[in-house]
Amino acid sequence: RWQAAWNETAVFQTDNDDPRPKYYVLEMFPYPSGRIHMGHVRNYTMGDVVARYKAARGFNVLHPMGWDAFGMPAENAAMERGVHPAEWTYQNIATMKRQLQSMGLSLDWSRELATCDPEYSAQQQRLFLDMLEAGFVARRSSTVNWDPVDRTVLANEQVIDGKGWRSGAPVERRELEQWVFRISAMAEELLEAIDGLTKWPEKVRLMQANWIGRSRGLQFAFETVGAPPGFDRLEVYTTRPDTLMGATFAAVSPDHPLARALEPGNPSIAAFNAECRRIGTSEEALETAEKRGIDTGIRVRHPLDPSLELPVWVANFILMDYGTGAIFGCPAHDQRDLDFVRKYGLPVIDVYMAADGGEPVHDEAYVPPKSEPVRYVRPVAGGAVMTGEEAVEAAIALAEGQGFGHGVVRYRLRDWGLSRQRYWGCPIPIIHCGACGAVPVPRDRLPVELPRDVDFDRPGNPLDRHDAWRLVPCPRCGGAARRETDTMDTFVDSSWYFARFTAPRADTPTDAADVGYWMNVDQYIGGIEHAILHLLYSRFWTRVMRDCGLTAISEPFRRLLTQGMVLNEIWFRKPASGRIAYYNPAEVEAAGEGERRTGVLKSDGEPVEYGGIGTMSKSRRNGVDPQALIDRYGADTARLFTMFAAPPEHTLEWSDEGVEGAFRFMRRLWKIVHAHVQFGPAGELRPDSLEPAQRALRRQLHQTLAKVGDDIGRRRTFNTAIAAVMELLNALARFDDRSAQGRAVMQEALDLVVLMLSPFVPHAAHALWQALGHATPVVNERWPAVDQAALAQDTVEIIVQVNGRLRGRVQIAAGADEAAAREAALADPGVSKFVAGQTVRKFVYVPGKLVNVVV
RNA sequence: GCCGGGGUGGUGGAAUUGGUAGACACAGCAGACUCAAAAUCUGCCGACCGCAAGGUCAUGCGAGUUCGAUUCUCGCCCUCGGCACCA
Numbered sequence: 001r002w003q004a005a006w007n008e009t010a011v012f013q014t015d016n017d018d019p020r021p022k023y024y025v026l027e028m029f030p031y032p033s034g035r036i037h038m039g040h041v042r043n044y045t046m047g048d049v050v051a052r053y054k055a056a057r058g059f060n061v062l063h064p065m066g067w068d069a070f071g072m073p074a075e076n077a078a079m080e081r082g083v084h085p086a087e088w089t090y091q092n093i094a095t096m097k098r099q100l101q102s103m104g105l106s107l108d109w110s111r112e113l114a115t116c117d118p119e120y121s122a123q124q125q126r127l128f129l130d131m132l133e134a135g136f137v138a139r140r141s142s143t144v145n146w147d148p149v150d151r152t153v154l155a156n157e158q159v160i161d162g163k164g165w166r167s168g169a170p171v172e173r174r175e176l177e178q179w180v181f182r183i184s185a186m187a188e189e190l191l192e193a194i195d196g197l198t199k200w201p202e203k204v205r206l207m208q209a210n211w212i213g214r215s216r217g218l219q220f221a222f223e224t225v226g227a228p229p230g231f232d233r234l235e236v237y238t239t240r241p242d243t244l245m246g247a248t249f250a251a252v253s254p255d256h257p258l259a260r261a262l263e264p265g266n267p268s269i270a271a272f273n274a275e276c277r278r279i280g281t282s283e284e285a286l287e288t289a290e291k292r293g294i295d296t297g298i299r300v301r302h303p304l305d306p307s308l309e310l311p312v313w314v315a316n317f318i319l320m321d322y323g324t325g326a327i328f329g330c331p332a333h334d335q336r337d338l339d340f341v342r343k344y345g346l347p348v349i350d351v352y353m354a355a356d357g358g359e360p361v362h363d364e365a366y367v368p369p370k371s372e373p374v375r376y377v378r379p380v381a382g383g384a385v386m387t388g389e390e391a392v393e394a395a396i397a398l399a400e401g402q403g404f405g406h407g408v409v410r411y412r413l414r415d416w417g418l419s420r421q422r423y424w425g426c427p428i429p430i431i432h433c434g435a436c437g438a439v440p441v442p443r444d445r446l447p448v449e450l451p452r453d454v455d456f457d458r459p460g461n462p463l464d465r466h467d468a469w470r471l472v473p474c475p476r477c478g479g480a481a482r483r484e485t486d487t488m489d490t491f492v493d494s495s496w497y498f499a500r501f502t503a504p505r506a507d508t509p510t511d512a513a514d515v516g517y518w519m520n521v522d523q524y525i526g527g528i529e530h531a532i533l534h535l536l537y538s539r540f541w542t543r544v545m546r547d548c549g550l551t552a553i554s555e556p557f558r559r560l561l562t563q564g565m566v567l568n569e570i571w572f573r574k575p576a577s578g579r580i581a582y583y584n585p586a587e588v589e590a591a592g593e594g595e596r597r598t599g600v601l602k603s604d605g606e607p608v609e610y611g612g613i614g615t616m617s618k619s620r621r622n623g624v625d626p627q628a629l630i631d632r633y634g635a636d637t638a639r640l641f642t643m644f645a646a647p648p649e650h651t652l653e654w655s656d657e658g659v660e661g662a663f664r665f666m667r668r669l670w671k672i673v674h675a676h677v678q679f680g681p682a683g684e685l686r687p688d689s690l691e692p693a694q695r696a697l698r699r700q701l702h703q704t705l706a707k708v709g710d711d712i713g714r715r716r717t718f719n720t721a722i723a724a725v726m727e728l729l730n731a732l733a734r735f736d737d738r739s740a741q742g743r744a745v746m747q748e749a750l751d752l753v754v755l756m757l758s759p760f761v762p763h764a765a766h767a768l769w770q771a772l773g774h775a776t777p778v779v780n781e782r783w784p785a786v787d788q789a790a791l792a793q794d795t796v797e798i799i800v801q802v803n804g805r806l807r808g809r810v811q812i813a814a815g816a817d818e819a820a821a822r823e824a825a826l827a828d829p830g831v832s833k834f835v836a837g838q839t840v841r842k843f844v845y846v847p848g849k850l851v852n853v854v855v
Numbered sequence: 856g857c858c859g860g861g862g863u864g865g866u867g868g869a870a871u872u873g874g875u876a877g878a879c880a881c882a883g884c885a886g887a888c889u890c891a892a893a894a895u896c897u898g899c900c901g902a903c904c905g906c907a908a909g910g911u912c913a914u915g916c917g918a919g920u921u922c923g924a925u926u927c928u929c930g931c932c933c934u935c936g937g938c939a940c941c942a
Contacts, residue, residue: 072940213858532937657867658881
């Protein structure tokens with residue numbers, strides 16, 4: 001009912017013609033999976049609290065909402081239920097929009113957008129062409145998971161234990177020509193700029209830095225012996241060239257050109273490589289697979305001792321994507337290499353590094369941190385004690401001096417492959433012509449829209465089969481040509497939507513005035529699971545837009561709050577063949593704890609397997625629908641409870657116990673306000689003529705106001721803000737003072753309580769503010785100022801410790817000096833009995849807090 | 856495997872800069888009100904010892920730094936997230 005008042009006056013619609021300072025609050029927009037879940041409630045309530053708080057603080061707040069609307073689930077729905085992805089998606093958007101609106105969020109819905117809207121795709125295609133012209137786009141070969149039965153590309157998520165999720169067939173790694181964004185060219189800038197992200201969580205900055213993975217090392221060439229023509233040299237990159245003296249073998253990735261060149265003449269290597277290609281493409285799968293290798297028979301000469309020849313192996317743990325796809329192995333100082341040589345009976349060279357002052361270690365690999373001083377037992381240069389870093393530089397200098405290698409800086413960050421062999425994504429505006437190659441679609445012919453008449457009867461991308469759409473004349477030569485049928489990675493859609501929100505209807509990707517006014521996003525809020533990819537891609541795109549002249553800024557998000565995930569139990573059945581099936585915890589009758597947890601499906605009484613706890617996700621079907629909560633208790637209670645249940649950054653294991661407590665609190669607040677107003681308006685407050693109890697309540701009131709402002713505004717610890725107001729309300733309930741000044745204090749307290757709670761429970765606050773006798777809506781109210789005079793105290797309680805243990809409390813004058821504190825402390829009977837007869841060796845005084853007597 | 860978090864009563868959590876461990880809630884127990892129940896209100900609520908006053912132990916485990924450690928350092932265990940085609 002009260003939401004109507006907000007909507008009629010359009011209080012949350014914003015524009016940039018406003019004298020107030022701007023504040024842009026954004027939560028990561030949802031994928032329209034069907035219905036909102038608890039993670040959404042948590043995320044969007046946090047954003048709403050910040051938005052409403054900032055508005056009350058006098059900011060012109062932009063708080064928009066949209067839909068990350070392309071993606072695989074829509075295609076799955078099409079395959080399973082025959083509904084068109086667009087229809088499925090827009091229906092879900094309608095449902096979820098209704099649900100979000102029932103939460104009473106202070107959103108500017110006039111800016112709503114969905115990434116699958118043709119207008120959004122059109123602008124994204126313009127950006128793609130800008131990037132192509134600016135040299136940020138390249139075409140190159142990269143690996144995908146190939147399902148040989150369904151003859152289709154699989155996402156990593158669709159590969160389960162190395163098999164396709166539908167066909168059950170072992171997947172193969174396959175090379176495809178794909179479009180990439182050259183994000184690695186920006187690695188250094190993206191890394192350096194992390195220092196400036198001072199309002200991002202340290203953990204996210206660390207994860208991003210590690211992901212970019214700058215390293216300095218030695219790149220050098222082994223001279224080969226017995227290699228096929230064209231492989232006279234084997235390029236190797238290492239970050240530990242100081243271990244080169246310990247090299248006992250070299251190894252290449254199964255995808256390395258040398259390994260491939262050997263396949264035709266060597267069936268066992270061909271078989272080994274083929275086997276390795278069945279691991280899939282994910283780094284996790286490659287790194288956790290059993291370490292295996294095969295000898296090629298080729299040898300390389302050790303660059304520092306050409307008489308020493310090392311065998312060259314193909315090994316499944318070498319990543320083609322990192323370094324040169326070839327390494328040397330040093331078993332004495334790398335545990336993985338040691339395991340490998342032991343497994344295959346290769347020689348282990350004796351150790352040549354030892355801890356400074358320690359003895360050499362022989363039974364396991366000794367891997368000192370690079371910063372630590374190490375004694376080089378068999379020296380690269382001079383037998384000195386030096387840090388790994390110094391030794392690395394010495395080894396590089398040696399290699400450069402002898403001319404077999406040189407120092408290089410490399411990054412772990414790889415280019416961003418954006419091609420997806422799928423229908424439900426933004427079309428890539430390219431036409432392939434036999435004569436002209438890849439030709440951009442002319443800008444006046446944008447957007448390239450997806451054809452609606454597609455069928456999902458067969459696996460694979462229906463665009464590949466849609467000749468009416470696919471076959472077009474070449475824009476350059478007019479000859480027969482075909483459209484690019486790959487669509488863009490959905491990460492592209494979410495890498496610039498924050499900028500589009502500043503001018504969602506512009507017929508260019510962004511509008512200079514709007515984006516200049518609103519960007520950066522002042523507060524971005526979203527799940528910690530996006531700490532690396534989405535946030536890094538967005539940082540990249542913002543720079544690309546800058547370099548293309550679309551924005552002036554480099555960083556999209558000034559302040560970042562990474563919300564902890566909402567977890568729930570996972571239940572599934574895994575049939576012998578075919579697709580794994582997940583069940584919502586609400587459908588399962590469960591018993592036991594931990595390892596012994598078991599369950600049966602309520603509908604058929606048959607057992608289901610317990611998969612531990614994990615994030616609520618559509619694919620695992622373990623989400624909780626908050627609608628029941630909202631229907632039963634109202635949006636305010638749902639909002640209050642999710643904010644109170646845990647600190648924002650913590651994971652939250654879902655349970656709906658405790659919702660009753662939030663509801664009870666709302667009722668208590670309601671009752672206490674109405675108990676107060678039934679006696680009519682309160683008189684004027686005269687702060688200087690209050691009784692001690694009235695003064696004490698006012699002090700607590702203004703302490704709470706200061707804390708709540710700090711908790712919301714600076715700390716973003718919404719749970720402690722609510723707890724403080726609960727504590728205050730408990731005090732108000734005990735405050736039974738009907739005198740004129742008692743009622744005046746109560747009026748002030750209830751006014752401030754309602755204002756403090758209004759960002760959390762806007763509907764109730766709206767009604768209670770009216771009940772308290774105010775004519776204007778609470779949503780237009782400014783955040784109240786703390787009365788510093790009310791906080792003043794004559795005496796303070798300090799705690800007294802003896803040898804660090806609590807032994808008493810004493811009241812002393814506020815601002816007392818150490819001598820006075822000491823006298824008061826030692827006079828306390830509880831203290832003196834522990835000090836009596838002993839020598840005071842030390843006296844610690846923390847003014848206003850504690851003293852510690854050390855005896 | 857690699858990178859990054861988290862671990863505090865029966866439960867969610869608080870302790871903001873190294874300074875009272877357990878605020879605020881949930882659950883539970885007892886009482887008041889009621890014919891009764893619900894709702895509401897009041898009290899108790901980490902473990903152990905003690906009639907009590909009070910004391911001892913206790914923040915995943917083990918060490919360390921400090922007058923003082925949930926907080927800092929090192930090692931370990933468990934768990935969650937990410938690992939480039941889930942979003």
